[in-house]
Amino acid sequence: MSEALPPRTLFDKVWDGHVVPAAAGEDAGLPSVLYIDLHLVHEVTSPQAFAELDRRGLKVRRPQQTLATMDHSTPTDPSIGAARLRTLDPQGAAQLEQLESNCRKHGVPLFAMGDRRRGIVHVIGPEQGLTQPGMTVVCGDSHTSTHGAFGALAFGIGTSEVGHVLATQCLLQYRPKTFEVRIDGELGPGVTAKDLILYVIATLGVDGGVGHVFEYRGSAIRSLDMDGRMTVCNMSIEGGARAGMIAPDEITFAYLEGRPRAPRGEAWERSLEQWRRLPSDDGARFDRTVAIDASQIQPMVTFGTNPGMGIPVRGTVPAEDGVPEQQRPTFAKALAYMDLDPGVPLLGHKVDIVFVGSCTNSRIGDLRAAASVMRGRRVATGVRMLVVPGSFEVKRQAEEEHLDDVFRAAGAEWREAGCSMCLAMNGDQLEPGQYAVSTSNRNFEGRQGPGGRTFLASPLTAAASAVRGVISDVREML
Amino acid sequence: MSDIPSFTTLRSKVAPLAIDNVDTDRIIPARYLKVTDKNGLGEGLFFDWRRRADGALDPDFVLHRPEHRGAAILLAGENFGCGSSREHAPWALLGAGFQAVLSTRFADIFRNNSLKNGLLVVEIPAAVSRALLAAVERDPTLEITIDLPSQKVLLPDGAEQPFTIEPFSKHCLLNGVDQLGFLLDQVPAVERFEAAHAARIDSRA
Numbered sequence: 001m002s003e004a005l006p007p008r009t010l011f012d013k014v015w016d017g018h019v020v021p022a023a024a025g026e027d028a029g030l031p032s033v034l035y036i037d038l039h040l041v042h043e044v045t046s047p048q049a050f051a052e053l054d055r056r057g058l059k060v061r062r063p064q065q066t067l068a069t070m071d072h073s074t075p076t077d078p079s080i081g082a083a084r085l086r087t088l089d090p091q092g093a094a095q096l097e098q099l100e101s102n103c104r105k106h107g108v109p110l111f112a113m114g115d116r117r118r119g120i121v122h123v124i125g126p127e128q129g130l131t132q133p134g135m136t137v138v139c140g141d142s143h144t145s146t147h148g149a150f151g152a153l154a155f156g157i158g159t160s161e162v163g164h165v166l167a168t169q170c171l172l173q174y175r176p177k178t179f180e181v182r183i184d185g186e187l188g189p190g191v192t193a194k195d196l197i198l199y200v201i202a203t204l205g206v207d208g209g210v211g212h213v214f215e216y217r218g219s220a221i222r223s224l225d226m227d228g229r230m231t232v233c234n235m236s237i238e239g240g241a242r243a244g245m246i247a248p249d250e251i252t253f254a255y256l257e258g259r260p261r262a263p264r265g266e267a268w269e270r271s272l273e274q275w276r277r278l279p280s281d282d283g284a285r286f287d288r289t290v291a292i293d294a295s296q297i298q299p300m301v302t303f304g305t306n307p308g309m310g311i312p313v314r315g316t317v318p319a320e321d322g323v324p325e326q327q328r329p330t331f332a333k334a335l336a337y338m339d340l341d342p343g344v345p346l347l348g349h350k351v352d353i354v355f356v357g358s359c360t361n362s363r364i365g366d367l368r369a370a371a372s373v374m375r376g377r378r379v380a381t382g383v384r385m386l387v388v389p390g391s392f393e394v395k396r397q398a399e400e401e402h403l404d405d406v407f408r409a410a411g412a413e414w415r416e417a418g419c420s421m422c423l424a425m426n427g428d429q430l431e432p433g434q435y436a437v438s439t440s441n442r443n444f445e446g447r448q449g450p451g452g453r454t455f456l457a458s459p460l461t462a463a464a465s466a467v468r469g470v471i472s473d474v475r476e477m478l
Numbered sequence: 479m480s481d482i483p484s485f486t487t488l489r490s491k492v493a494p495l496a497i498d499n500v501d502t503d504r505i506i507p508a509r510y511l512k513v514t515d516k517n518g519l520g521e522g523l524f525f526d527w528r529r530r531a532d533g534a535l536d537p538d539f540v541l542h543r544p545e546h547r548g549a550a551i552l553l554a555g556e557n558f559g560c561g562s563s564r565e566h567a568p569w570a571l572l573g574a575g576f577q578a579v580l581s582t583r584f585a586d587i588f589r590n591n592s593l594k595n596g597l598l599v600v601e602i603p604a605a606v607s608r609a610l611l612a613a614v615e616r617d618p619t620l621e622i623t624i625d626l627p628s629q630k631v632l633l634p635d636g637a638e639q640p641f642t643i644e645p646f647s648k649h650c651l652l653n654g655v656d657q658l659g660f661l662l663d664q665v666p667a668v669e670r671f672e673a674a675h676a677a678r679i680d681s682r683a
């Protein structure tokens with residue numbers, strides 16, 4: 001059947017396969033009705049959506065294609081249980097209870113507090129084998145782009161849209177454009193998927209991808225493992241893109257095989273056959289293309305207050321005249337907030353907090369990387385390091401590998417799973433003026449706590465900086 | 479079913495916020511996300527900018543200046559609304575009395591969220607934005623008109639600036655119709671789709 005079709009991109013195939021033929025359609029200038037295979041739900045962006053359903057007397061159309069978890073405002077301090085949370089943070093506790101009662105009422109499966117499968121929404125979907133190639137995946141959370149690492153079309157939606165999907169399993173969407181981000185060559189030692197995506201965003205800008213879906217291609221992408229691919233796709237949104245995708249291959253299939261919700265037996269074979277047809281056809285056209293040489297990429301650190309303000313760890317903050325005139329007020333404001341001068345190096349800058357975690361870098365591969373630097377070393381005096389696994393499953397696996405012992409012996413805090421200091425909703429946060437090296441995805445003003453200052457970096461760079469107490473080049477420590 | 483305010487023509491003063499790349503964490507910080515309804519989010523709008531270090535309201539913050547009080551149009555810098563998908567951002571803007579935002583570019587999710595809630599986002603060229611900013615700084619009392627049916631902004635100098643909006647969003651705004659109602663009408667087609675495509679997963683298994 002594919003003979004007759006013009007060559008299509010991975011995105012085209014997934015999109016075309018999910019448009020519900022209906023009265024509404026692209027031709028009439030109306031948005032398409034896009035069918036959603038998997039809807040992930042968490043406590044923060046869902047309460048008003050469930051309330052809307054209740055107000056209209058609607059049911060959840062497909063509870064079996066919906067999964068809820070608790071991650072954003074849950075405590076990661078092991079000593080805080082449900083009872084203490086109610087006194088410490090009554091609003092947060094109420095939100096968790098609300099999600100529980102909404103899920104119970106509508107028959108939506110929930111990984112509640114105490115469930116050993118619980119974790120950050122973008123960690124558990126893949127981990128459970130729910131995120132699969134060729135699917136459409138949405139969640140009321142912008143980092144849903146993470147799931148694109150499996151060749152799924154995955155993007156964040158707002159709360160009204162959460163209500164749309166709950167009620168109809170569909171969304172109204174205009175077809176986005178495609179953007180090929182081709183990265184060929186080999187990453188050097190100490191250079192990771194996180195550095196790669198920070199480099200891409202520094203190159204394209206925080207609005208470089210607006211209106212587009214990225215497809216990451218090229219040998220540097222092919223040689224990343226799934227944890228690395230998820231890190232890359234996770235930050236697509238920081239480059240302004242609607243989503244980011246990577247074609248599924250043997251690495252994808254090996255990751256999925258045997259996961260609790262992945263197909264089995266004959267269904268697995270059938271799925272494989274379909275998944276193998278997903279990669280972009282030869283000659284498929286993208287609306288835009290950029291090519292990047294992986295060997296040019298060095299460990300990256302951000303200096304400013306958006307993820308596009310990144311430089312090589314041995315680089316210097318740009319001088320004012322290196323910044324286009326239009327962007328100078330933003331640049332000056334960012335430096336004032338960070339209390340940094342133009343032209344200064346970041347290497348050697350003092351650090352108060354190191355945070356290893358978030359849906360960008362909290363998977364087992366990330367923890368192994370951080371532990372490889374920490375082993376036999378100690379967190380510098382005056383520095384506090386938090387290591388927050390992305391899920392309880394990641395935590396279990398890390399403990400099985402005794403990574404927790406490595407972190408504890410180094411003087412770092414080993415926490416329960418959750419979003420934690422990524423957005424500082426749960427009490428884990430920076431003090432005003434503090435500097436953090438953080439493996440998360442956003443260095444916005446106040447993101448990690450009012451007045452807190454964030455340097456985004458990889459788990460390797462974060463661990464190296466924890467040991468030395470200043471921003472460090474991990475390549476000296478490998 | 480009418481669930482969003484309908485929007486036709488808006489004539490108002492303009493509050494200038496000449497900052498680029500304003501992200502949704504700035505528009506409303508995460509600690510305001512613990513609510514389970516939409517009310518009262520206006521007070522969290524631009525929370526950290528509106529307050530001094532001691533927590534008191536900063537009378538110098540541009541939106542607090544008496545001359546900008548009552549403005550229903552926000553003139554933002556470039557690339558407004560990037561970052562988190564929180565719909566609390568347009569809820570907060572609406573809660574604080576804004577009905578339209580002008581910028582040179584909007585982040586995709588923010589644009590969608592705004593239009594769904596009856597907050598009109600209008601993209602204007604950088605030169606027009608700069609000229610309007612200068613005009614508002616000279617005379618904060620001047621008013622502009624946003625005319626949705628003709629898709630034009632009537633500028634203080636009498637010039638008309640056309641803008642684009644997807645026909646569907648325009649239809650919904652003009653009529654105060656919300657998208658869920660539209661989608662519910664598509665359910666028979668969704669049922670046919672589901673009959674032809676077996677679900678790929680079962681999250682309950």
Ligand code: SF4
Pocket residue numbers: 071072120121122141143358359360418419422423440441
């Ligand atoms: S870890 Fe951070 S970015 Fe990821 S889902 Fe949680 S809050 Fe959002």
